[in-house]
Amino acid sequence: MAEGEKIIPINIEDEMKSAYIDYSMSVIVSRALPDVRDGLKPVHRRVLYGMLDLGVRSNSAYKKSARIVGEVLGKYHPHGDSSVYDTMVRMAQHWSLRYPLVDGQGNFGSVDGDSPAAMRYTEARLRKIAEEMLSDLEKDTVDFSNNFDDSLKEPTVLPTRIPNLLINGASGIAVGMATNMPPHNLTEIVNGIMAYIDNRDIDIAGLMEFVKAPDFPTGATIYGYEGVKDAFETGRGRVVIRAKANIEEIREGREAIIVTEIPYQVNKAEMIKKTADLVNDKKIEGISDIRDESDRNGMRIVYELKRDCIPNVVLNKLYKYTALQGSFSVNNIALVKGRPMMLNLKDMIVHFVEHRHEVVVRRTQFELRKAEERAHILEGLLIALDNLDEVIKLIRASATPEDARTGLMEQFSLSEIQARAILDMRLQKLTGLERDKVREEHAELMKLIDYLNSVLNSEELRMEIIKTELIEVRDKYGDERRSVIEYSASEMSIEDLIPDEEVVVTISHLGYIKRTSLSEYKTQSRGGVGSRGSTTRDADFLEHLFVATNHNYLLIFTEKGKCFWMRIFEIPEGSKTSKGRAIQNLINIEQDDKIKAYINTKDLRDDEYINAHNVIMATKNGVVKKTSLEAYSRPRQNGINAITIKDGDQLLEARLTNGTTEIILAKKSGKAIRFNEEKVRAVGRNSQGVKGVTLEGKDDEVIGMICINDPDTNVLVVSEKGYGKRSQVDDYRITNRGGKGVKTMNITDKTGALIAIKSVIDSDDLMIINKSGITIRMSVNQLRVMGRATQGVRLINLRNGDEIAAVAKVEVSEDADEVLDEILDENGNIISASSDTLNDDDSDTSSDDVQDEDDISEE
Numbered sequence: 001m002a003e004g005e006k007i008i009p010i011n012i013e014d015e016m017k018s019a020y021i022d023y024s025m026s027v028i029v030s031r032a033l034p035d036v037r038d039g040l041k042p043v044h045r046r047v048l049y050g051m052l053d054l055g056v057r058s059n060s061a062y063k064k065s066a067r068i069v070g071e072v073l074g075k076y077h078p079h080g081d082s083s084v085y086d087t088m089v090r091m092a093q094h095w096s097l098r099y100p101l102v103d104g105q106g107n108f109g110s111v112d113g114d115s116p117a118a119m120r121y122t123e124a125r126l127r128k129i130a131e132e133m134l135s136d137l138e139k140d141t142v143d144f145s146n147n148f149d150d151s152l153k154e155p156t157v158l159p160t161r162i163p164n165l166l167i168n169g170a171s172g173i174a175v176g177m178a179t180n181m182p183p184h185n186l187t188e189i190v191n192g193i194m195a196y197i198d199n200r201d202i203d204i205a206g207l208m209e210f211v212k213a214p215d216f217p218t219g220a221t222i223y224g225y226e227g228v229k230d231a232f233e234t235g236r237g238r239v240v241i242r243a244k245a246n247i248e249e250i251r252e253g254r255e256a257i258i259v260t261e262i263p264y265q266v267n268k269a270e271m272i273k274k275t276a277d278l279v280n281d282k283k284i285e286g287i288s289d290i291r292d293e294s295d296r297n298g299m300r301i302v303y304e305l306k307r308d309c310i311p312n313v314v315l316n317k318l319y320k321y322t323a324l325q326g327s328f329s330v331n332n333i334a335l336v337k338g339r340p341m342m343l344n345l346k347d348m349i350v351h352f353v354e355h356r357h358e359v360v361v362r363r364t365q366f367e368l369r370k371a372e373e374r375a376h377i378l379e380g381l382l383i384a385l386d387n388l389d390e391v392i393k394l395i396r397a398s399a400t401p402e403d404a405r406t407g408l409m410e411q412f413s414l415s416e417i418q419a420r421a422i423l424d425m426r427l428q429k430l431t432g433l434e435r436d437k438v439r440e441e442h443a444e445l446m447k448l449i450d451y452l453n454s455v456l457n458s459e460e461l462r463m464e465i466i467k468t469e470l471i472e473v474r475d476k477y478g479d480e481r482r483s484v485i486e487y488s489a490s491e492m493s494i495e496d497l498i499p500d501e502e503v504v505v506t507i508s509h510l511g512y513i514k515r516t517s518l519s520e521y522k523t524q525s526r527g528g529v530g531s532r533g534s535t536t537r538d539a540d541f542l543e544h545l546f547v548a549t550n551h552n553y554l555l556i557f558t559e560k561g562k563c564f565w566m567r568i569f570e571i572p573e574g575s576k577t578s579k580g581r582a583i584q585n586l587i588n589i590e591q592d593d594k595i596k597a598y599i600n601t602k603d604l605r606d607d608e609y610i611n612a613h614n615v616i617m618a619t620k621n622g623v624v625k626k627t628s629l630e631a632y633s634r635p636r637q638n639g640i641n642a643i644t645i646k647d648g649d650q651l652l653e654a655r656l657t658n659g660t661t662e663i664i665l666a667k668k669s670g671k672a673i674r675f676n677e678e679k680v681r682a683v684g685r686n687s688q689g690v691k692g693v694t695l696e697g698k699d700d701e702v703i704g705m706i707c708i709n710d711p712d713t714n715v716l717v718v719s720e721k722g723y724g725k726r727s728q729v730d731d732y733r734i735t736n737r738g739g740k741g742v743k744t745m746n747i748t749d750k751t752g753a754l755i756a757i758k759s760v761i762d763s764d765d766l767m768i769i770n771k772s773g774i775t776i777r778m779s780v781n782q783l784r785v786m787g788r789a790t791q792g793v794r795l796i797n798l799r800n801g802d803e804i805a806a807v808a809k810v811e812v813s814e815d816a817d818e819v820l821d822e823i824l825d826e827n828g829n830i831i832s833a834s835s836d837t838l839n840d841d842d843s844d845t846s847s848d849d850v851q852d853e854d855d856i857s858e859e
Helices: 012-032 042-054 065-075 081-090 128-134 164-168 186-198 226-234 268-280 311-321 345-386 388-397 401-412 416-424 432-457 459-477 607-612 814-823
Strands: 102-105 123-126 144-146 153-155 170-173 178-181 221-223 236-242 244-251 254-261 287-292 301-305 325-331 333-336 339-342 484-486 502-508 512-517 542-549 553-558 562-567 595-601 614-619 623-628 651-657 662-667 671-676 702-708 714-719 723-728 754-760 765-770 775-779 804-809
Touching: 012 042, 012 170, 042 065, 042 081, 042 123, 042 128, 042 153, 065 081, 065 123, 081 102, 123 128, 128 459, 164 186, 164 345, 178 333, 186 345, 186 459, 226 236, 226 325, 226 345, 244 311, 254 311, 268 287, 268 301, 301 311, 311 325, 345 388, 345 401, 345 416, 345 432, 345 459, 388 401, 401 416, 432 459, 542 595, 553 651, 595 651, 614 662, 614 702, 651 702, 662 754, 702 754, 714 804, 754 804
Parallel strands: 221 484
Antiparallel strands: 102 123, 144 153, 170 178, 178 325, 221 236, 236 325, 244 254, 254 301, 287 301, 333 339, 502 512, 502 542, 553 562, 553 595, 614 623, 614 651, 662 671, 662 702, 714 723, 714 754, 765 775, 765 804
């Protein structure tokens, strides 16, 4: 042991931990991971800066690669020459980078995996787009650090105008982490960045309207979108890439699969070799020959097929077993302020904009400083020119330049810099033209200084500068997408496959439902003979009829207060003569429950639509409830609670309203109440509702609800012993909800209790079902309009104590009016009521009104 030396015992485990952590951090920060700002690793940055330093710009002559590599090695990157040359080679390969940064001349390798020529044979220079990354470097826009031997300075990051990390991606393996970032389309990325600048709160979904997906230099097809979405949202995802292949007939009777684009980072020659091995081993059958016909005009791989094979089957096997289909595992890890971080799409855009903002600020400060320094000198020159004789006299009288400088500073209050500039001024500046030039230059500089100060004082102006420069970059270097996006079968919903065409939906009284294309019905005026309608069971008839589109929604309400949800395209399709399917077989309804109402709605995902409409419900015990349609926009398979029903009560009706609808509730006792839906406050889906009408006596109950939007609508009421009438809506004055109502029909033993209330117009049809099973169809226009409190007229003659069991209005939407006659044809026991069925002698025009009661009590 030499004198002065000593041995310090250390713990080998602690030393290994410390050394390994230092090593791993060095690899992470100084070798393997890109900086989020310029998207470059140190070696890439040093190659570009070294080429700039050497003067091999895009408009200069090519220089030998060995010269460039030597420059980078000797000045900035003290590692192996192969690492520098390999880096430069990759930046020149158009199949490796979406936007190559180096313009190479000579053999720089191939997509077949061929090695590039040695660096002494190849030449290179910067591409124009790379100069955009180096622009403004001399304007103090970024920090510089010492090189490896402290003899030179190198930039810690480039002041790039292009979002290089996003457009060219990056890959690297560090210690304990790796990065694998896909390239994207420059035009899409710039549009996304500008959208972010305009709206800082934009979310990933908003950015994805501009940035569709990665865009690989070799083109090909991105198959499936879930991985892309995951990568954009989280920074991790698996993007499946498929080769672009077409099936062509190459000669008579022989077909071939022609591949013109292959997945990113696939070695073409290796892929063909492995495919040939699979064909020889009989793992892929149907291929007779494989040829690579690629040339300088593009890629063309020919898989010649045997005569008896199915081309699509062979192609799918190639996708499955060969590199014609692969995946790119996205892992967006980059250095943010020296720390590795996982980044989503918005994160990368945010960090790039922040970097550009800092560059613009520092560049503006530099330009302002230079402009003020020059203006200061020009002000001194202007003072000298304005006092030319005195200045010349002082200089001639001075013994030395130092005396002259001191004299100028004292006599004219000049700074040392201004005095030196005057002494250095050439005699030609004394001419009149040159004096004018100095004054013009000073005036221009003062304008520039004002502008630069305004830029520094306005973030909005700085952002506009960033956008302007991005637009210039986009217009110069932007291009069309190369990789097309194809949604995989697993991601396509059935909705995507079904056209949103108009269909006629029919629902029978007994609950048979079907949809039929509107085109199956001929346009026919009312009153025509009609064609054969649907076949229904005996005593059944079509009760609901409306035109909808396949993507509409049908809400189904039951008497127990449940709501079920069905897309129109989920309704079984049937011809206009078919019966349809029982709706109980299509939804999970309980056996002891019954369907009471249907509501056809538009897109339940449209916020504006669902928030502008309400669902109004009425129960047998006089409860009404109003809930926003939004509450029913997310039903479950087993249904949801539409209203909480008390024991002994049941849901009667459910209607869609627009906020200004008027409601009429009718009671068994012959009274009805009319009020505006605004009187019913909106409540949640699970609530019970509020009192709509007061019942009178134990046997009284609500028998129906109608919603009035059109003032020309009439109110039709029917009693159980066959009496009915229609009255004008205005006969029912508007009151508060909760009252007892006014007389809507004069109920006597002859008429029997009120059984139905319907809102009708002249073109409607009524279906009357007797307890004996007979169903009668009649037109509403056969009933004249009568007073509210009259007894009405006999609608049908009932025999042997028969009574009416139910009355249904055939509900027809306006769009479905033209097909009504084709569907409502005679069938089974349905007969048309003739005019002599209506016995006007039984009419009673007494007008005993019941006083309204403004009882608005709520439960």
